Each structure stands twice: as C-alpha cells, then as structure tokens.
Amino acid sequence: MDTIKSKLGKGGLLLAALGIMSIVLSFFNYNIRLLSWIDIWGNTMGWII
Template sequence: MSIILSIFNYNIRLLAWVDIWGNAMGWLIRILLILGGGILYFVYGSYDDEN
C-alpha cells in the first residue's frame, strides 16, 4: 500500500521515515520490507500441526 500511495506523493506517517535518506533508499527499504514479509509468510504462514 505504501508503494501505491507514494506514487501519488502521499505517505503513511508510520512509514514516512523511509524517505529520510532519499527517494532511492526509500524505494529500497519498501522493497526489502515486502520481501521480508513474503519470506515470513512462506516460512510461518503455512504451518501445519501434525499432532
């Protein structure tokens, strides 16, 4: 959602800190957050308890 809103020059206050270091670094941080969330989803999201 943050990426879509940043295209229209609107930032969520919680994630406004990512643009402190510049536009390119802000995009890199957003992409890393998405990748980190995806990794967490695949590692812990499909946990099946076989007991």
C-alpha cells in the first residue's frame, strides 16, 4: 500500500511541476504537449483544472 501511495504522490508532483512549467512557458507562447489536451475546453477551464 505504501508503494502505491508513493507512486501516486510522485505522479501528482510531476503533474504539478508540469503545470507550473506550462504557466511560465505560456508567456512565451509555448505549450507542453502532454498538457495540450486541456486547451480543448478553453483558457478559463485550463486555469480551473
């Protein structure tokens, strides 16, 4: 059970880091391909997610 919790925690940390990098890179008109699916719903929904 601890290994699953550890892996989920690392995955969440990775997604959070990618989200922060995406925010910074959006100022340079660049988007991380892994997170580009969020743009389908528009800018406001991207910030909510």
